Amino acid sequence: APASGRRDRCRRQGTPCRASSNAIVSPTLCQAPSAPTVSQADVRGTTTAMLDLIAFAFQCDLTRVATFMIHNGRSDYTYNFLGLSSGHHDLSHHGGKADKLASLAIIDRWEVDQFAYLLRKLKSIQEPDGTVLDNSLVFFSSEVEDGNTHSHDNMPILLGGRGGKKLNAGRHLKYAGAPPVANLFLTMLNTLGVAAPSFGNSTGLMTDLS
Numbered sequence: 001a002p003a004s005g006r007r008d009r010c011r012r013q014g015t016p017c018r019a020s021s022n023a024i025v026s027p028t029l030c031q032a033p034s035a036p037t038v039s040q041a042d043v044r045g046t047t048t049a050m051l052d053l054i055a056f057a058f059q060c061d062l063t064r065v066a067t068f069m070i071h072n073g074r075s076d077y078t079y080n081f082l083g084l085s086s087g088h089h090d091l092s093h094h095g096g097k098a099d100k101l102a103s104l105a106i107i108d109r110w111e112v113d114q115f116a117y118l119l120r121k122l123k124s125i126q127e128p129d130g131t132v133l134d135n136s137l138v139f140f141s142s143e144v145e146d147g148n149t150h151s152h153d154n155m156p157i158l159l160g161g162r163g164g165k166k167l168n169a170g171r172h173l174k175y176a177g178a179p180p181v182a183n184l185f186l187t188m189l190n191t192l193g194v195a196a197p198s199f200g201n202s203t204g205l206m207t208d209l210s
Contacts, residue, residue, distance in 0.1 A: 043071075115140045115160070118160075138160035166191050180202060
């Protein structure tokens with residue numbers, strides 16, 4: 001089915017959306033894998049398992065939209081394996097304290113590493129017209145720009161993939177005038193074949209992405 005026949009909303013952390021492609025997949029590659037044996041309490045293991053599942057589902061064309069959030073926005077999970085002893089939510093209300101900001105940077109780096117892991121998985125899957133990553137858009141961000149102020153300005157966003165080779169990757173873009181993030185979501189939809197006239201409080205397409 002074309003991308004326009006699938007769900008048309010891509011707006012969560014770690015959200016890959018895939019364009020229509022002419023994938024030819026060997027049945028042997030799409031046999032159901034064994035269930036992961038990791039505990040739900042193991043955030044490293046469960047995150048890897050979920051990202052592997054997304055890549056597998058895209059490879060076998062079982063879905064073209066997936067969303068994944070490591071924890072909810074108010075989670076106070078403690079990343080002991082990163083050498084931290086305070087909860088994430090507590091750290092996010094940093095009050096400008098250097099030690100809390102340093103701890104947040106450690107968590108941020110780990111989360112971006114997981115994003116990069118998914119991109120590598122998608123890039124490793126070949127299709128007749130490129131890779132699954134070439135034919136996807138993967139949105140990575142947060143609910144707020146800064147947990148201390150709950151600001152929604154100057155949102156940090158990473159966008160992976162090329163949406164069917166329609167977007168130019170490998171760039172850092174900074175926008176003046178505070179355009180709404182909904183403009184990016186609208187652009188993603190249209191890039192993937194969903195001819196939506198608007199999305200939320202969007203004001204137009206981000207044509208400089210192509």
